[in-house]
Amino acid sequence: MPSAILQNHEAEIRPPVTSVGVIGWVKQNLFDGWFNTLLTLVTVYFLYRIGPPLFRWMFMDSVWFGPASECNQNPGACWSIISSNFRFILFGFYPYDQQWRPLLAMLILFGFLYYSRDRRRWTKRLGYAWIIGLSAMGILMRGGILGLSAVESSQWGGLPLTLILSVFGLTAAYPLGIFLALGRRSKMPIIKSLSVVYIELIRGVPLISLLFMGSIIFPLFLPEGITINKILRAQVAIILFTAAYIAEVVRGGLQGIPRGQYEAAESIGLNYYLTMRLVILPQALKIVIPPTVSILISAFKDTSLVVIIALFDLLKTTQSVLSNPEWMGFSKEAYIFIALLYFLGCFSMANYSRKLERELSRD
Amino acid sequence: MKKEMVNEATAPPESRLPEEEAMIEIVDMHKWFGDFHVLKGVDLTVKKQERIVICGPSGSGKSTLIRCINRLEEHQRGRIVVDGIELTNNLKNIERIRQEVGMVFQHFNLFPHLTILENLALGPIYVRKTPRKEAEELAMHFLEKVHIAEQALKYPGQLSGGQQQRVAIARSLCMSPKVMLFDEPTSALDPEMIKEVLDVMIDLAREGMTMIVVTHEMGFAKSVAHRVLFMDFGRIVEGNTPEEFFKNPKHERTKLFLSQILH
Ligand SMILES: Nc1ncnc2c1ncn2[C@@H]1O[C@H](COP(=O)(O)OP(=O)(O)O)[C@@H](O)[C@H]1O
Ligand SMILES: [Mg+2]
Numbered sequence: 001m002p003s004a005i006l007q008n009h010e011a012e013i014r015p016p017v018t019s020v021g022v023i024g025w026v027k028q029n030l031f032d033g034w035f036n037t038l039l040t041l042v043t044v045y046f047l048y049r050i051g052p053p054l055f056r057w058m059f060m061d062s063v064w065f066g067p068a069s070e071c072n073q074n075p076g077a078c079w080s081i082i083s084s085n086f087r088f089i090l091f092g093f094y095p096y097d098q099q100w101r102p103l104l105a106m107l108i109l110f111g112f113l114y115y116s117r118d119r120r121r122w123t124k125r126l127g128y129a130w131i132i133g134l135s136a137m138g139i140l141m142r143g144g145i146l147g148l149s150a151v152e153s154s155q156w157g158g159l160p161l162t163l164i165l166s167v168f169g170l171t172a173a174y175p176l177g178i179f180l181a182l183g184r185r186s187k188m189p190i191i192k193s194l195s196v197v198y199i200e201l202i203r204g205v206p207l208i209s210l211l212f213m214g215s216i217i218f219p220l221f222l223p224e225g226i227t228i229n230k231i232l233r234a235q236v237a238i239i240l241f242t243a244a245y246i247a248e249v250v251r252g253g254l255q256g257i258p259r260g261q262y263e264a265a266e267s268i269g270l271n272y273y274l275t276m277r278l279v280i281l282p283q284a285l286k287i288v289i290p291p292t293v294s295i296l297i298s299a300f301k302d303t304s305l306v307v308i309i310a311l312f313d314l315l316k317t318t319q320s321v322l323s324n325p326e327w328m329g330f331s332k333e334a335y336i337f338i339a340l341l342y343f344l345g346c347f348s349m350a351n352y353s354r355k356l357e358r359e360l361s362r363d
Numbered sequence: 364m365k366k367e368m369v370n371e372a373t374a375p376p377e378s379r380l381p382e383e384e385a386m387i388e389i390v391d392m393h394k395w396f397g398d399f400h401v402l403k404g405v406d407l408t409v410k411k412q413e414r415i416v417i418c419g420p421s422g423s424g425k426s427t428l429i430r431c432i433n434r435l436e437e438h439q440r441g442r443i444v445v446d447g448i449e450l451t452n453n454l455k456n457i458e459r460i461r462q463e464v465g466m467v468f469q470h471f472n473l474f475p476h477l478t479i480l481e482n483l484a485l486g487p488i489y490v491r492k493t494p495r496k497e498a499e500e501l502a503m504h505f506l507e508k509v510h511i512a513e514q515a516l517k518y519p520g521q522l523s524g525g526q527q528q529r530v531a532i533a534r535s536l537c538m539s540p541k542v543m544l545f546d547e548p549t550s551a552l553d554p555e556m557i558k559e560v561l562d563v564m565i566d567l568a569r570e571g572m573t574m575i576v577v578t579h580e581m582g583f584a585k586s587v588a589h590r591v592l593f594m595d596f597g598r599i600v601e602g603n604t605p606e607e608f609f610k611n612p613k614h615e616r617t618k619l620f621l622s623q624i625l626h
Contacts, residue, residue, distance in 0.1 A: 263435050264472035264531075268486035268538055269462035271454075278485060282476050362475055362518040 068326045081330040082337050085321045089337075092157020092312040098149065102160040105137040109163060117352065119359065153231050157312030159341070161231070165303040165313065166345075169238040170296050176239065177246025178285075182276065184251055195247070202244035207302055210237040215309035234306045242299040249291045253284035286360050293353035297346045314338060382411040385444075386542055386573045387432060392441035394427055394597075401427050402438070403597040409542070414574045416584040416605075419594035420620060425577045428594070429544045432575070433464040446541055462490060465535030469547040471527040473519035479506065479530050480515040486538045498537075505533040509563050525556025529563050536567075543567065545576040579624055585609065593617045 030040045061076025064083060071078035082089065091099045112133050116126060141160065144150035156164075183195030202210075214233040222228070257280055265275040285292075304315040312320070318334050321327055327334075387409040394402040401424045409415055417425050430436040431443060434450055434457045443450040445460045474482050483502035487493040493501065506512040509529040519527055528548055535543060545564065549557040561583050568574060568587045578584065584591050585605045592602040595616050602608075609625075612618045 258472075260468060260470055260472035261474065263466075264468065264474070266435065267433055267461055267464070267466040268534065269458055269490040270486070271458060274489050278489065279474055283474075286476065360476070362520055 068330075071330065078330045078333050081321065081327050081333050085327070088158075089314070089317050089321060089334075090158045091160065092317045093155045094157060094160075095149075095151060095155065098143075098151060101140045101143070101148065101151075102156075102158075105140040106160055106163060108133055108137055108140075109167065117355075119356070153229050156231065158317045159314050161306075161311060162303055162314040164231070165235055165238060165306065166300045168235055169242060169303065170299060172239045173242035173246055173299065174292075174296075176243035178250050178281065180243060180247035181250035181254060184247065185254055199244045199247050202241055203248070207237070207241045207305055208308060210241050211305060211309050213237070230309065231311065234309060234311060238299065238303060241302075242295065245295045245299075246292060249288050249295060250284065252291070253286075253288035254280065256287050257284050286357075289353050289357050289360075293349055297349055300345055300349070301342060314341065384411050385409065386411045386413070386446060387575075388442070388444040389432075390442045392431065392438045392443060394424075394431060394436060394438045401597050402431070404441070405597075405599055407592070407599065409573065409575060411541075412571045412573055413589050414568055414572075414587055415576070416588040416591045417575065417577045417594055418579055418581075418584070418591065418620070418624075419600075423594045424597040425594050426546050429466075429546055429575055429577060432542075432544060433461050433466055435466075462538055463541045465538060465540035465543040467528070467531050467535060467543065467545045467548045469551050471519070471524070471531045471551075473527055473531055473534070475519050478516050478518055479511070479522070482519065482530060483534050483537045486534070490538065501537055502533075505536045506530070508536070508566070509533045510559075523556060524552045525559045528552065528556075528560045532560075532563055532567075542573045542575070545574065545578065547577050547579075549578065549580060581609070581625060593620065595620070 031037045057076050061074060062079055063071050063074050063076065064079045066080050071080060087099060091102055094102055112130060115121065139145065141156060142151060180195050180199055183191045184199065186192045211234055214237040215230060218233060219227065261279055262275060265279040270278065304313055306313050307316040315338060318338050322331050322334055385408050389405055389407040392402060392405045405428060419425055427436055431438045432445060446463055448456050448460055450457065450460060480499060480502050483505060484498040487498035487501055488495055503512060503515065506515055509532055511526055511529050514522060514526060549560050552560065561580060565587055588605050590602050591605050591608040593600045600614050601617055612621055
């Protein structure tokens, strides 16, 4: 009895002030031993040397709007390279007076992505809505019906092109990768070896060579008069490439599922397809969310490689602006802007994957 | 010789006589893992409503034997007939048999990404094509039966071992199986949880379920089994009513084994 009272009493005692609150945090994290203290001081010194001048360059001495001549007289950043060429960077050679169409298409896409972020909304209806939405985007971009003037895909460019290549590339590569992973673990020798050969062949070459093959070599084999859209060829190359990497990651996830899960599923009478769909894949795909998202993120950035087959994606439109003599020398600002856009895309993916992982955690 | 021994198993107590009709017939069944001869000619007939306990040293092939009955392992010689359907490479037959045969594993093997309720309703919904609402009612019914209905919306990882094993039993029952196979259902459990699982199995026995149980719980064998079989080196060495089996084991190896586990 007395000891119980004593324990109760002890639980009431608060921890010392120096281990909690702001002071506690600072002490534990910044001045914990002489080495950490030294690191903190050095870091603070560099922040002090770099921070203010950078801030001045970016925000105080900078030119936000106005002609290139004004930039040349100013020591700060020349953001007007972005503001003056904004529409070309974003939309490339898409006809100027029609650029509301890709803008609207992108807004539809963002709207759909935002709405779909919640897993509870993933219903069949949403699937159909996506199909309708994507068709609407296609119609907006291409035109040729509903009174919209036709715009050749060779005129597409900038951010919409990057987004098309990424969104279609990733959404098609993911299921294809899963099929390849299942194929590689199949008991049927033909399917298994086909999957292995495919995966290893694709992983053995750089994306650039696939893009070249798609754009230069592949058309040589087509009968005369038949041409396949250049964007489509790049798109297919990106899908095939990314799928091989996803397949290997998913295979790793499949190997992490204990045999007992297959046996339990089979012993209640589920066939192979249902076992995979209901029991194995949901667990395996969850395990591999982090590496999968890494692949998706790098695939998103790799879409910029399409410049080598002369597609004007976001990076290429920006570079074109820089080759204009008037704006030469302001590449820092242009690249910072592009980096920011890419960062926003990558960061949202990474963030979303963390959210998904949290939601799917079951312990 | 051993074949006779199994078949001459003396009649079980009147109160729980199994029917005469055979539920499972295994005839001269052999199984190899590569070159390793695991099952060396097993003969076993299980009648409807009969309850059989299999014991024997580790590695003697007990798990392999019952896993052959629902084709988690494939046998290479002999015949296995379950409820009139012979197990061959015919996938349709295998699926049919699996629907009739429930299996409970040592390590529960619940689906960790699904709630308890979803674990139970999965089979009825996707295999039996029961409407979701009905399947969930069925699931709740069996959860109540294993005294765990209040956990329906939790995930397996949030339950104790004993609770998980009861859920696993309920999951099998949702498929209304004609036979239940148990592979050491209590040997991964802490001692204080063994009883709650055995109690559920005893309830099942009372209702006349046909059961094959691999276990070393000899108390359970004595009170529930019609026959106890002893396996060693891939053979059924002897089989008898629990009374005879424990009082007068015939083979030296059985005696040795019993002395080791009963002390
Ligand atoms: N998948 C397998 N591959 C190879 N050998 C196996 C496999 N499963 C079991 N065995 C071997 O078969 C023998 C019998 O195993 P098992 O039926 O699990 O025995 P028990 O359940 O009686 O302990 C053991 O020697 C075991 O090592
Ligand atoms: Mg075993």
